Amino acid sequence: xxxxxxxxxxxxxxxxxxxxxxxxxxxxxxxxxxxxxxxxxxxxxxxxxxxxxxxxxx
Amino acid sequence: xxxxxxxxxxxxxxxxxxxxxxxxxxxxxxxxxxxxxxxxxxxxxxxxxxxxxxxxxxxxxxxxxxxxxxxxxxxxxxxxxxxxxxxxxxxxxxxxxxxxxxxxxxxxxxxxxxxxxxxxxxxxxxxxxxxxxxxxxxxxxxxxxxxxxxxxxxxxxxxxxxxxxxxxxxxxxxxxxxxxxxxxxxxxxxxxxxxxxxxxxxxxxxxxxxxxxxxxxxxxxxxxxxxxxxxxxxxxxxxxxxxxxxxxxxxxxxxxxxxxxxxxxxxxxxxxxxxxxxxxxxxxxxxxxxxxxxxxxxxxxxxxxxxxxxxxxxxxxxxxxxxxxxxxxxxxxxxxxxxxxxxxxxxxxxxxxxxxxxxxxxxxxxxxxxxxxxxxxxxxxxxxxxxxxxxxxxxxxxxxxxxxxxxxxxxxxxxxxxxxxxxxxxxxxxxxxxxxxxxxxxxxxxxxxxxxxxxxxxxxxxxxxxxxxxxxxxxxxxxxxxxxxxxxxxxxxxxxxxxxxxxxxxxxxxxxxxxxxxxxxxxxxxxxxxxxxxxxxxxxxxxxxxxxxxxxxxxxxxxxxxxxxxxxxxxxxxxxxxxxxxxxxxxxxxxxxxxxxxxxxxxxxxxxxxxxxxxxxxxxxxxxxxxxxxxxxxxxxxxxxxxxxxxxxxxxxxxxxxxxxxxxxxxxxxxxxxxxxxxxx
Numbered sequence: 217x218x219x220x221x222x223x224x225x226x227x228x229x230x231x232x233x234x235x236x237x238x239x240x241x242x243x244x245x246x247x248x249x250x251x252x253x254x255x256x257x258x259x260x261x262x263x264x265x266x267x268x269x270x271x272x273x274x
Numbered sequence: 275x276x277x278x279x280x281x282x283x284x285x286x287x288x289x290x291x292x293x294x295x296x297x298x299x300x301x302x303x304x305x306x307x308x309x310x311x312x313x314x315x316x317x318x319x320x321x322x323x324x325x326x327x328x329x330x331x332x333x334x335x336x337x338x339x340x341x342x343x344x345x346x347x348x349x350x351x352x353x354x355x356x357x358x359x360x361x362x363x364x365x366x367x368x369x370x371x372x373x374x375x376x377x378x379x380x381x382x383x384x385x386x387x388x389x390x391x392x393x394x395x396x397x398x399x400x401x402x403x404x405x406x407x408x409x410x411x412x413x414x415x416x417x418x419x420x421x422x423x424x425x426x427x428x429x430x431x432x433x434x435x436x437x438x439x440x441x442x443x444x445x446x447x448x449x450x451x452x453x454x455x456x457x458x459x460x461x462x463x464x465x466x467x468x469x470x471x472x473x474x475x476x477x478x479x480x481x482x483x484x485x486x487x488x489x490x491x492x493x494x495x496x497x498x499x500x501x502x503x504x505x506x507x508x509x510x511x512x513x514x515x516x517x518x519x520x521x522x523x524x525x526x527x528x529x530x531x532x533x534x535x536x537x538x539x540x541x542x543x544x545x546x547x548x549x550x551x552x553x554x555x556x557x558x559x560x561x562x563x564x565x566x567x568x569x570x571x572x573x574x575x576x577x578x579x580x581x582x583x584x585x586x587x588x589x590x591x592x593x594x595x596x597x598x599x600x601x602x603x604x605x606x607x608x609x610x611x612x613x614x615x616x617x618x619x620x621x622x623x624x625x626x627x628x629x630x631x632x633x634x635x636x637x638x639x640x641x642x643x644x645x646x647x648x649x650x651x652x653x654x655x656x657x658x659x660x661x662x663x664x665x666x667x668x669x670x671x672x673x674x675x676x677x678x679x680x681x682x683x684x685x686x687x688x689x690x691x692x693x694x695x696x697x698x699x700x701x702x703x704x705x706x707x708x709x710x711x712x713x714x715x716x717x718x719x720x721x722x723x724x725x726x727x728x729x730x731x732x733x734x735x736x737x738x739x740x741x742x743x744x745x746x747x748x749x750x751x752x753x754x755x756x757x758x759x760x761x762x763x764x765x766x767x768x769x770x771x772x773x774x775x776x777x778x779x780x781x782x783x784x785x786x787x788x789x790x791x792x793x794x795x796x797x798x799x800x801x802x803x804x805x806x807x808x809x810x811x812x813x814x815x816x817x818x819x820x821x822x823x824x825x826x827x828x829x830x831x832x833x834x835x836x837x838x839x840x841x842x843x844x845x846x847x848x849x850x851x852x853x854x855x856x857x858x859x860x861x862x863x864x865x866x867x868x869x870x871x872x873x874x875x876x877x878x879x880x881x882x883x884x885x886x887x888x889x890x891x892x893x894x895x896x897x898x899x900x901x902x903x904x905x906x907x908x909x910x911x912x913x914x915x916x917x918x919x920x921x922x923x924x925x926x927x928x929x930x931x932x933x934x935x936x937x938x939x940x941x942x943x944x945x946x947x948x949x950x951x952x953x954x955x
Binding site for chain 2: 226229230231232233234235236237239240241242243245246251252253255256257259260262263264272273274
C-alpha cells in the first residue's frame with residue numbers, strides 16, 4: 217500500500233515538474249511571493265526565454 | 275536476491291530474448307504475433323541496460339556518486355535544481371519523444387518488419403542510448419554546457435561553428451518534413467482539419483486560464499484542454515457529416531501549407547504564454563497518455579503482423595521512398611534507434627537537474643531505451659495493416675499510378691493484393707473520403723493505431739473516432755515541434771546575428787523578432803512548399819534528407835563524445851562511441867552519395883534534374899531544377915561540414931594517443947557532494 221502511494225506521489229511530482237508547476241512553487245519561494253496573477257505573470261516572464269529555448273525532439 | 279538467483283534471472287531474460295529474436299528472424303511465409311517483437315525488445319533493453327550501460331558507467335565514464343553535480347554546486351532554483359531521478363527521467367523522456375519514432379519506423383516498414391526492428395534494437399542499445407548517456411554525463415561534468423560549446427572547447431573552434439550550422443540545418447529540414455507530414459495527414463480531411471484547427475483556440479484559452487484565472491495550475495488546465503480536444507474530435511465528426519461545414523474545412527495541400535507557414539510565424543512572434551506554452555503542455559499531456567495506452571493496447575490484444583519479414587523492396591524499388599535497405603533503412607529510422615537531436619536535450623535542460631552523477635545512466639540510457647520501445651510500437655502498428663493497404667496509403671501517386679484504379683493494379687501486381695472496394699470501405703470506416711496516396715506515415719500509423727484501439731475497445735463502430743484521435747495526437751505534437759522549433763531557431767539566429775549587429779541579438783526587440791522569425795519560417799516553408807509540389811509525395815526526397823541531417827548531427831555528438839573519452843585518458847574504450855560513429859558516417863555518406871549522384875532519377879538529385887531537362891519543358895521547369903540543385907547543395911554542405919569535424923576530432927585523438935598532446939579535459943573541478951549520506955542511484 218505504501219509503495220503504491222509512493223508511486224502515485226512520484227507520478228504526480230513528475231507531472232508537476234514536466235508541467236512547470238514545481239518551477240512556479242520554487243519561484244514563489246525564491247521571491248517570497250504568494251500565488252497571484254501578478255506573480256504568475258512575473259514567473260512566466262522569467263521563464264519565457266528558458267521555455268522558448270527548450271527544444272522538443274522530433 | 276542471491277547471486278545465483280540473479281544469474282538465473284538474467285540467463286532466463288537472455289534466453290527469452292534470443293528465442294524471440296530467433297522467431298522474428300527465422301519465420302517466413304506465415305504471420306507472427308506482435309508479442310515476439312515486444313518480448314525481444316524488452317529483453318534486449320533489459321540486457322543492454324543491466325550489462326552494457328553498467329560497463330560504460332563503471333569502466334568508460336567512471337561515474338562518481340561522490341562528485342557534486344552542477345544542480346548541486348550551481349543550484350539557483352531556476353535552471354539548476356537537484357531533482358528526483360524518476361522526475362528527471364520523465365522530464366527527459368517527454369522532451370526526446372516526438373513524432374520521429376512513430377513516423378520513421380512506419381515508412382521503413384516498406385522493407386518488412388525485420389530490418390526496422392533489428393535496427394531499432396541494435397541501434398538503440400549500442401548507439402542511441404550510448405550517445406544520450408555519454409553526452410549527458412559530459413555535459414553534467416561541464417556545468418551543463420551545450421553540445422556546441424563542448425565541441426568548441428574539446429575539439430576546436432571550427433568544430434563549434436560546424437555544430438552550430440548542423441543544428442540550424444537539421445532544424446530547418448526537420449520542421450519542413452514534420453510540417454509536410456501534417457499537411458499530408460490533413461489534406462482533404464475536414465474532420466482532421468477541424469480538430470487540429472480547434473487546438474489553436476483551445477491553447478489560447480488555456481493560456482488565458484493559466485495566466486489570469488488559475489495562475490500556475492498547469493495540470494488542471496491541461497486536463498481541461500484535453501477534454502476540449504476530445505470534444506473537438508466529436509465536433510469534427512459532425513463537421514465532416516455536414517456538407518456546408520465540411521466544405522469550409524476541406525483544404526488542398528498548398529492551402530494547408532500556407533496556413534501552417536502563417537501559423538509557424540505567428541507562434542514564433544506572439545508572447546510565449548499565449549500559445550506556445552499552453553500547446554506544449556497540452557501536447558505533452560496527450561503524448562504521454564497516448565503512448566501509455568498504445569503500449570497497453572498492443573500488449574492486451576497481441577495483434578498479428580500482416581507484413582512479411584522482408585519485402586521485395588529491399589532492393590531500392592519501394593514506392594514509399596526510393597532507396598535500398600542499406601543505407602536508407604538506417605537513416606529513415608533515426609529517433610527510435612539513434613538521433614542527433616537528442617544530444618541537444620542531453621546537453622540542454624536535463625544535465626542541470628541531475629542530482630547524482632550515477633543517475634545519468636538511468637536518465638540518458640534508460641529514457642532512450644523507452645523511446646526506442648515507442649519505435650517498436652510504431653512498427654507493430656504499421657505492420658498489423660494488410661500490406662496492400664499499407665502501400666496504397668503510403669505511396670505517392672507518382673510512384674504507383676495517377677489514379678486509385680492504377681494504384682490497386684500496380685500494388686496487387688507486386689504481390690500485395692488490395693481492391694478499390696476494400697480501400698473505400700476502410701476510408702468509410704474512418705470517416706475519410708479516400709485513403710489513397712496519403713503519404714508521410716501519419717495516416718498509416720493512425721490506421722494501425724485505430725485498428726489496435728478499436729479491436730480492444732468499441733470495435734469497428736468507433737474506428738473513425740480512434741483514427742481521428744490518432745491523427746490529432748500526431749498532428750498536435752508535430753505542431754508543437756514546429757512552433758517550439760521555429761522559436762528555438764529564431765533565438766539561435768538572433769544569437770548569431772547579434773555578433774554582426776548588436777540590436778539583432780536582442781530577443782525582445784520586435785524588428786529582430788520579425789526578421790529572424792521570417793528567416794526561419796521562410797527557410798522551412800521553402801522546403802515544405804517543395805515537398806507539397808513534388809509529384810512523388812514529397813516525403814520521397816525530404817525524409818531521407820532529414821534522416822541524413824539528423825544522423826550527421828549524431829556523428830557530431832559522437833565525435834565530441836569520443837574526443838572527451840580519449841582526453842579522459844580512456845582511449846582503450848573509445849570504441850564505445852567510435853564504432854557507432856563509424857557506422858553512422860558510413861551510412862550517411864553512402865546515403866548522401868546516392869541522394870546526390872545516383873543515376874536513378876527517383877533517388878539522385880542530379881539524375882532527376884537531367885531527367886526533367888530532357889522531358890518537354892513545363893512552366894515550373896526552372897523551379898524544379900533549382901529545388902534539385904538546392905537539395906544537392908544542402909546535402910553536400912552537410913557532408914563537408916561533418917567531414918571537417920571528423921578530421922578535426924581524429925587529429926585530436928591521434929595527438930593524445932601518440933603522446934604529442936596531454937590527455938586533459940575541460941571538466942569542472944571535482945567538488946565532493948554534500949549529500950554523500952543519501953543512497954546513490
